[in-house]
Amino acid sequence: MEAGSSRHMGCDGSIHCVSPEKAIMELVGVSYEYYDRFKALEEVDLTLQEGVKMAIVGANGSGKSTLLQVMAGILFPKKGRVLFRKRPVSETSLRDPGFRHFFRSRVGYVFQDPDVQLFCPTVMEELMFGPLQLGLPHEEARSRSEEILEMLSLEGLAQRPTYMLSGGEKKKVAVASVLTMNPELLLLDEPTNGLDPRTQSFLVDLIFSLHEVGKTIVIATHDLSLVMELHAKVAVLTEDHRIHKVGDTEEIIEDEALLLKANLIHEHTHRHDGEKHSHLHGHFLFHRHTH
Numbered sequence: 001m002e003a004g005s006s007r008h009m010g011c012d013g014s015i016h017c018v019s020p021e022k023a024i025m026e027l028v029g030v031s032y033e034y035y036d037r038f039k040a041l042e043e044v045d046l047t048l049q050e051g052v053k054m055a056i057v058g059a060n061g062s063g064k065s066t067l068l069q070v071m072a073g074i075l076f077p078k079k080g081r082v083l084f085r086k087r088p089v090s091e092t093s094l095r096d097p098g099f100r101h102f103f104r105s106r107v108g109y110v111f112q113d114p115d116v117q118l119f120c121p122t123v124m125e126e127l128m129f130g131p132l133q134l135g136l137p138h139e140e141a142r143s144r145s146e147e148i149l150e151m152l153s154l155e156g157l158a159q160r161p162t163y164m165l166s167g168g169e170k171k172k173v174a175v176a177s178v179l180t181m182n183p184e185l186l187l188l189d190e191p192t193n194g195l196d197p198r199t200q201s202f203l204v205d206l207i208f209s210l211h212e213v214g215k216t217i218v219i220a221t222h223d224l225s226l227v228m229e230l231h232a233k234v235a236v237l238t239e240d241h242r243i244h245k246v247g248d249t250e251e252i253i254e255d256e257a258l259l260l261k262a263n264l265i266h267e268h269t270h271r272h273d274g275e276k277h278s279h280l281h282g283h284f285l286f287h288r289h290t291h
C-alpha cells in the first residue's frame with residue numbers, strides 16, 4: 001500500500017490488483033507499431049490504480065515513450081483497448097468535444113524531448129496555453145502560471161523565448177506547462193534527464209507532493225536510482241516490447257535476472273592486477289568495486 005493514502009487500502013496498484021473500480025487507466029492487449037512495421041509495444045496489459053506512482057522502466061527502444069503517448073491519447077494503437085475512467089480513449093472518442101475536454105483536462109504528458117513540446121513565443125505564454133485551451137479565464141490562467149513559475153523558481157525566465165533556454169530549463173518549463181493544467185494523471189517521460197542534482201531532487205520532492213495530494217503519476221525512465229528514490233510501483237518493459245513484470249521497487253531491484261534481461265544492468269568484465277573479474281554493473285546498485 002502506498003504510504004499516507006487510505007484510498008489504496010488493500011490494493012497494490014499493479015496488474016495483479018483486483019479492484020477495477022479504482023482504476024484510472026487500463027490498457028488491455030495493447031500493441032503498437034510505427035508505420036505498421038516497427039514494433040514498439042506488444043500485448044501490453046496494465047492497470048493504473050488511482051493515486052499510484054508508477055515507474056515504467058526499460059532499455060532504450062523498449063517502448064516507454066510509446067506507452068506514455070498511448071496513455072496520453074497522442075498515439076492510438078490498432079490493437080487493444082485504452083480506457084480512462086472506464087471510457088475508451090481513441091481517435092474517435094477524442095473527436096467528441098465533451099470527452100476531449102474531460103480527458104485533456106485530466107491527463108498531462110511531459111515529452112521526453114522538450115523541444116517537441118514547447119512552441120509558444122515566451123515561457124509565460126507556454127504556461128498559460130494549456131489553461132486557456134481548457135477555457136479558463138485569462139486571469140486564472142495567468143495566476144496559475146505565476147504560481148507554478150514561482151514554485152519552480154522560473155520567475156526570472158517568464159518573458160524569455162523558449163528557444164533561448166538551456167536544456168534543463170526547457171525541461172522544467174515543459175513540466176511547468178503541464179502543471180498549470182492541474183491534471184489528475186501526470187505522465188512524465190524521463191523527467192530528470194538533463195537536470196542538475198539539485199533540480200533533480202526538487203523534482204523528486206515535487207513528485208512526492210503531487211502524490212500526496214492524490215495525483216496519479218507515471219514516470220518513464222531507465223534510471224534505477226530514480227526508481228529507488230521514488231519508491232514507486234515498477235513495470236518492466238523488456239526489449240521485446242512486452243511488460244514482463246509489475247511489482248514493488250524492492251521486488252524488481254532484487255530480480256537480477258529480470259534487470260539483466262531488460263538491459264537495465266549489464267555484465268561487465270574488468271581486469272585488475274592481471275586477473276579477470278566478471279561482475280554485474282548497474283548505475284548505482286553494483287557500482288562499488290570491492291576488489
Ligand SMILES: Nc1ncnc2c1ncn2[C@@H]1O[C@H](COP(=O)(O)OP(=O)(O)OP(=O)(O)O)[C@@H](O)[C@H]1O
Pocket residue numbers: 034035038039040058059060061062063064065066067112222
Ligand atoms: N517515430 C518513430 N518511427 C519509427 N519507429 C519508432 C519511432 N519512435 C520510436 N520508434 C521505435 O519504437 C520502439 C520503441 O520506441 P520508444 O521511443 O517508445 O522507446 P523508449 O523505451 O522510450 O526508448 P528511449 O529510452 O530511447 O527513450 C523502438 O524500437 C523505436 O525504434
Ligand SMILES: [Mg+2]
Pocket residue numbers: 064065066112189
Ligand atoms: Mg523514450
